[in-house]
Each structure stands twice: as C-alpha cells, then as structure tokens.
Amino acid sequence: MIVVRHTNHGEYDGRPVPAAVLNRLRGRCVEPGITLLLTPDESIKRKVDEFVVRADAIEFADPAFRQELGHWIGQGVFGTSWLMSKIGKLAVTHINMGSATAKKDSTVLMSSPVLGLISTENNERETQIKVGQVYQRLSLLAAAEGIWCQPMSQIVQVEEIKAEVAKLQPQPALFPQHPFRLGFAAPEKHHTPRRDMQDVLV
Numbered sequence: 001m002i003v004v005r006h007t008n009h010g011e012y013d014g015r016p017v018p019a020a021v022l023n024r025l026r027g028r029c030v031e032p033g034i035t036l037l038l039t040p041d042e043s044i045k046r047k048v049d050e051f052v053v054r055a056d057a058i059e060f061a062d063p064a065f066r067q068e069l070g071h072w073i074g075q076g077v078f079g080t081s082w083l084m085s086k087i088g089k090l091a092v093t094h095i096n097m098g099s100a101t102a103k104k105d106s107t108v109l110m111s112s113p114v115l116g117l118i119s120t121e122n123n124e125r126e127t128q129i130k131v132g133q134v135y136q137r138l139s140l141l142a143a144a145e146g147i148w149c150q151p152m153s154q155i156v157q158v159e160e161i162k163a164e165v166a167k168l169q170p171q172p173a174l175f176p177q178h179p180f181r182l183g184f185a186a187p188e189k190h191h192t193p194r195r196d197m198q199d200v201l202v
C-alpha cells in the first residue's frame with residue numbers, strides 16, 4: 001500500500017465507512033498514552049467545520065504563513081499539476097486567499113463521512129513521532145480498504161482553536177496532535193511527487 005496511498009485533497013463521495021472497517025482502523029493505535037478518535041458524528045463535524053473556517057482566516061492573515069504555504073504549493077505537494085503549482089504559489093503568497101481556501105476546506109470536510117484525531121497524554125517530541133507512526137499505519141490500512149485520508153492541520157496550528165478542539169474529545173485533557181478526515185473517493189489525478197527508490201535505500 002506504500003505505493004498506492006497518497007493524501008487525497010478532493011471531495012469524498014460521502015459513502016459511510018462500515019463500522020467493522022472503522023474498528024480495524026482503530027486497532028492501528030497500539031501505543032500507550034496515544035488515543036485515536038474516529039467519529040462519524042455530524043454535530044462534531046459541524047463544529048470542526050467552524051474551526052477550520054476560523055483557523056484558515058487567522059492563518060491567511062499572516063504574510064509569513066502565506067509565504068511558507070506558497071513555497072510548498074509551488075513544489076506540488078498538494079497534488080496540483082506543474083502549472084497550477086506555480087500559479088498557486090504566486091496567488092497564495094501575494095493575495096489573502098483565506099476565504100476561498102476556507103470555502104474549499106469546508107466543502108471537502110463536509111463531504112467526509114468520518115473525522116479522525118490522534119491525541120496524546122504528553123506533548124514530548126518522541127510522542128509526536130509515534131503519532132506520525134500511528135497515522136502511517138492507519139492510512140496504509142485505509143488505502144487497502146479503498147479509503148483516502150487528508151490531514152487538516154490548521155485547527156491545531158492556531159492555539160486558541162486547538163484548545164477548542166481538545167474540548168470535543170471524551171478526555172479533554174489530551175493534547176490534540178493530528179486531525180484528519182477520511183472517506184471513499186476517486187483517486188486524485190496528481191499527488192505529491194515521490195523520491196526515487198535509490199535515493200532512500202542504504
């Protein structure tokens with residue numbers, strides 16, 4: 001599944017994820033002190049949607065954020081063609097596209113049947129690495145089930161919104177680390193470019 005899985009930034013088709021599949025995905029989180037929440041709850045989705053829109057507005061008001069995002073868009077990491085990546089870089093860097101981005105983020109979020117959140121009891125670097133490992137295992141198994149994922153980091157990048165995300169959890173004292181959405185969809189036409197195998201083998 002390593003060669004199949006990629007982040008899917010598009011609209012999902014809204015088909016529900018079967019409960020048995022959700023339970024298999026939940027089983028990918030085995031580390032003590034790390035919690036994985038996967039929820040189809042519509043009321044949580046509406047609250048997260050509000051957080052996404054607010055976080056996009058706050059982040060896009062910051063020129064340094066726009067410059068950094070523009071750099072990555074220019075590299076094609078969001079699955080755009082070469083031309084759209086270059087145009088996107090210029091647009092994001094020089095224009096505040098907060099409301100256009102929020103609109104797209106809201107549409108794709110609301111199209112997702114399930115939202116996920118990986119949270120932790122402590123906020124150590126080592127724990128954060130393990131969060132990434134949980135997400136790797138989960139998204140690889142999801143790919144095997146024909147399910148795509150997309151991280152939604154803006155809601156944990158803005159401190160005041162991250163605090164509100166924490167309150168959505170059954171255990172609000174946990175640190176929210178990695179929010180994402182998942183669901184069924186057609187594959188994206190382009191995805192983040194891969195390195196050659198030779199470059200990453202010792």
Ligand SMILES: Cc1cc2nc3c(=O)[nH]c(=O)nc-3n(C[C@H](O)[C@H](O)[C@H](O)COP(=O)(O)O)c2cc1C
Pocket residue numbers: 005006007009077078150151152153154191192
């Ligand atoms: C920690 C982390 C946070 C991310 N946050 C976002 C995000 O907020 N929005 C988004 O569209 N993609 C996000 N991504 C996904 C990237 O768009 C994409 O996954 C990355 O460039 C690698 O591409 P791949 O998943 O197709 O291998 C995130 C990825 C990681 C690892």
